[in-house]
Amino acid sequence: MRRFLPQTLPVWVLLIVIAGLMISQVATLYIVSRDRAAANGVVDLYRLNDRAYSLVQLMHEATPEERKVTASGLFNSTYALTVSDTPAVISSIAGDDQLAELEDILVGRLSKFGVTDARVRRDPATQEADAPDGQVMNRDVGQVERDLLVLAADFAQSDKLTASLRFSDGQWLNFTEPITPAGPILSVDSLPLYSLIAGLVVVMSIWSLRRLTAPYRMMETAVNRIGNDLKSPPIAETGSREIRAAAKAVNAMQMRLRDYVEDREHLAAALAHDLRTPLTRMRLRLELLRRSPARAALAHDLADIESIASSVIDFAKFEVTEEKAERIDFWSLAESVVDMFEDASFDEDATPTRGLICIARPVALRRCITNLVQNAVTYGKRAHIGVLRSGDTITLTIRDEGPGIPQAKLDQVFGSFVRLEQSRNRETGGLGLGLTIARNIARGAGGEISLSNHPGGGLLTELRLPLAA
Structure with missing residues (x-):
């Protein structure tokens, strides 16, 4: 059930506005209809009272025969009028309080003309x-x-009020008065106007909501951009007071995060760089131990330390180094990287595709693709490369021939210094920074990297980048 409900605040607000509009319209039409019916009822009673006074004033001094002649002359199908010895309204008890009060009013008003009794009832059409x-x-x-x-x-087909008035000589005056027909609240003529007003309200609501939520959408985009690139431009501090305050807080948060990350990056780079000086001295002194049995072991350990320091420097320089994003021919870049590895090749159905242009930092993107291909060659023996375009996305697929990765650890390998190879041999295990650097570079270019186990065996790595406009 919840999947059919709106998922965004503007849609919820719009639905609430439309629902409120419909409820108010229906309530207004109901109130108008009820008030109009009540007003028409009072007018009908007034018309019957006025007609009764006119007829009685005309006939009270006439003889019974003269009354019948007059009544026949005034008779018509809509306003029936007869004079007889029996009343048309048999019951002397009124149907409701309104008619009972009207009967009393008629007797009191017409008594001076010799009317001694009055009866009124409602008759259906x-x-x-x-x-x-x-x-x-x-x-x-x-x-x-x-x-x-x-x-x-409409009057001919409406309900009627039937009245019987008794003169002092016992003769009854019977006549009918049509009840004012209640026309429809919505007609063919008024419905377009109601629809036009409702449509204008909905359009104005949509426009107002878009104007109201535009700053929030801008802030959402800016926050997502900050998540991918801390060095992205700050949000413009414009709009209402609340929007300016929120934008100012986001900009301040971005500045503090950037300072925090840069301090740690510079610290890591400085520490790794400063390690080179004592390492160099240790290597020089090691050369003096030409006949020592521990020389080979120490030389191996020094090589490991230097490799670790280089990897840490590369990892730190990824964010510290300033590099401008450019338009890059993705196929040419991927081709140049694949040519660097003897055990990497394009799939047979992969054909050179020009026009796959993306926007990224050239050196960083090259490092990203290199890390992915190198991982496939190192742990999967061979790397099979494919490049394709899907809509507005460029996808680089790399499938190796290795054992793959357990499903539960597919996301863990992107963490810093995470190694699935448990030995401490750097020739087979590495430092666990390659995928971390590659994913950071991809996300900085607006893309993503995902890992999955291929049904035919091996690990499938996918690099997706947005196609440049």
């Missing part, structure tokens, strides 16, 4: 209600006439 003449609606009529015809049809 009848199926036989007259609809507007189709021929009239189809002919060429004006907009006002068309609206009047439609409104007349």
Whole structure:
């Protein structure tokens, strides 16, 4: 279920805005509909009260026969009007409190005209209600006439209020008053306007969210860049007060981290460099021990120490050395490195591919590829090289013929001074810095290195770098 939920804050905020907009729109339409129905109900009661007063004022002095003649002249299908000896509303009990109060109002207001009783009820619309003449609606009529015809049809098909008023002579006046039809809140004419307003709100919300979250996206990119390269440019301290404060804190963190790392790198480089002086003196003095049986063992130990010092210096110089990134023809660089090793060769299906341009530090990238190929040749006997392009990524594959690496240790070998070969022989085990340096160089160029055991045997190393624009 969680995989279908949004994963970013802007999408969550946008969904909340849209949901709030929909809820507010529905609530507004409901309130308007309810208030309009209540207002129409009061107007209907007023219309019935007013019509009752007019009819009673017209007929109260007439004879029963004259009332019937008058009623027949005023009768129509929408506003039925009859005079009879029996009421149309049989029940003397009102259907609700509103109608009961209206009956009392009618009796009190019309008593001066001889009305002694009033009954009102609500009746549903009848199926036989007259609809507007189709021929009239189809002919060429004006907009006002068309609206009047439609409104007349709505009144004819709406519910009705039926009233029965009793004169003092026992005769009943019965008439109906149509209830004002409640039109739809959303119509064909108003729906586009509602949709337009909702669309504008959503578009403005998206624009506002993008403007609001742009500094955070910029800071996220900057922090990722700092993780790959501590010497990347600082974040611009612009925007709102909170954004400026956050950018200032990130820049300060970057500066402290860079100073911390550079101090340790310079310290390692200085220590390794200073070791060369006593090592040189020891080698000179060793030359004086030509006949000593310990001379060969001491010479071997000195060679190991010098090799270790050189490796540490190289590792420290990787970040200390200032080198500008350039556009590099990756195929040419890989080809020149492979030519350095007798036991390394390109796959049979690998063809020279020009145009694979990446942006990196030339010397560092060459060192990266060299370390990877050298590891494959040293521990896997032979290295089979492949270069391919996948979308906007350049991939260098190196497959050796060795025993591979246990699955649980594939990530451990990238640590500094990690050696899977447990002997202390530097001819077979190395210092454990080659993969560390290679991965740091790849990440500094925006790429990555991954290791996996090939199904056909051996270790598969993949170097992926982004293709230059």
